[in-house]
Amino acid sequence: MSFFAVIGAQSEGGRDHGQVEHGGARTDRIDQGEQVGRRFQQGDRDIYHYIDETERHVEHMRQLMRALGPNREEIGDIMTRLHGLLKNNVRCSTDVLDTCVTTAIQNGALGAKLTGSGNGGCMFALVEKEHEEQVSLALQNLPVR
Numbered sequence: 001m002s003f004f005a006v007i008g009a010q011s012e013g014g015r016d017h018g019q020v021e022h023g024g025a026r027t028d029r030i031d032q033g034e035q036v037g038r039r040f041q042q043g044d045r046d047i048y049h050y051i052d053e054t055e056r057h058v059e060h061m062r063q064l065m066r067a068l069g070p071n072r073e074e075i076g077d078i079m080t081r082l083h084g085l086l087k088n089n090v091r092c093s094t095d096v097l098d099t100c101v102t103t104a105i106q107n108g109a110l111g112a113k114l115t116g117s118g119n120g121g122c123m124f125a126l127v128e129k130e131h132e133e134q135v136s137l138a139l140q141n142l143p144v145r
Contacts, residue, residue, distance in 0.1 A: 032092055050089035057082055076110025076126045083113030083123075097123050100139060107131070107138040 039047045057078050064070045064078075083101050087093035093114055100123050101112040108131030114123045127135050 036090060036092070046089040046091075050085045053085050053089075054082060057085075072110055072126065072128070076112075079111030079113045079126055080105065086114055096143065100142060100144060101125075103138050103142060104135050107135045109135050 036047060061075060061078050064075055080101070083093070087098060097114045101114070104112040104123070104125040104127070109125035109127045112123055112125035116122055125135060
C-alpha cells in the first residue's frame with residue numbers, strides 16, 4: 001500500500017510569494033538563511049532549541065523507518081512537530097503554508113510540513129492512499145497552485 005503523497009502548496013503571489021515580515025521588517029526570502037545564521041551566531045535560544053529538537057525528531061524518525069511496518073501515524077506526527085519548530089522557532093513559515101498544513105491534516109493527512117527555505121515555497125503531506133483525493137481537493141480551495 002502506498003502511503004506517501006506529495007502535495008505542493010506554493011502560494012500564488014502576494015506576501016507569501018516574494019517577501020515576508022519578521023517583527024515588522026520586510027525581508028526577501030533569499031535573506032532567510034543569512035538571518036538564521038546571524039541568529040545562531042548571536043546565541044538565539046529559539047534557533048538552538050530548533051536544532052536540538054530537530055536532531056531528536058530526525059533520529060526518532062530514522063528508528064521508526066528502520067522498523068518493520070513503520071508507524072505511519074507517528075511519522076506524520078513528527079513531520080507536523082518539525083513544521084511547528086520551523087514556524088515558531090525559526091520563524092520561516094507563512095500564513096498560507098500554515099493554513100495548507102492545517103487543512104491537509106484536517107482532511108486526512110497523517111502529517112505535513114513546509115519544505116525548502118520557507119517564506120513561500122512548498123509543503124508536503126504524508127497521506128494514506130485513501131485520503132489523497134480528499135486532501136488534494138481541500139487544498140484546491142486555498143490560494144495556492
